[in-house]
Amino acid sequence: MMDNHSKxxxxxxxxxxxxxxxxxxxxxFTIGVLTSQRSVILDYGHEDIVCHDLKEQNETAGRDSLLDDLDNEDDEIDTLEIYQVITHGKFASINGVITYSDGFKVDFCDVYTFTSAAKSGRVKEIKSYRI
Structure with a gap:
């Protein structure tokens, strides 16, 4: 399933x-999570990935749980604007704004930890800030 969005x-x-x-x-990976692209999550996400939604104080542990959560998402995203992507060793961050089809906007910053600094390192943890 590529995604569950109509446009x-x-x-x-x-x-x-x-x-x-x-x-x-x-x-x-950010696009994959926002559009429920299972293949991207499987390619780049570690099986024991932990995703923290800091605003909602929610944690999703494990790639299978993340995929299940994404299957239940039905918010249609109109635009993803990325402001910066910063990487250093096994750490990285990405920030920008998500605009939904109803015009609602969410500013975000996701801080990633990879399993290693190597290009082959997989996403091990995400701390997600949303306002």
Whole structure:
């Protein structure tokens, strides 16, 4: 299942993100989570991934639980605008704004920890800030 949205999400990304593999992984993973792309989650997410929604004080533990949560999402996203993607070793962050089809906007910053600093490292933890 690619996603459960009826129209394609508009994507706005900063120039220069295509020259660093980890930055592209961050963008791909963020899009994958927002559009319920199972294959992306399976490719980049560690089986023991932990996702923290700090605003809602909610935690999802395990790739299967994350996939189950995404299957239950039905909010249609109109636009994802990414402001910055920052990577350093096994840590990375991505921030921007999500605009839903009803016009509601959510500013976000996700802080990622990978299993290693290597390009092959998988996403082990995400701390998600949403306002």
């Amino acid at each position: 394609e999400m508009k994507l706005i990304i900063p120039k220069g993100c295509d020259n660093a593999p980890r930055k592209q992984i961050m963008i791909d």
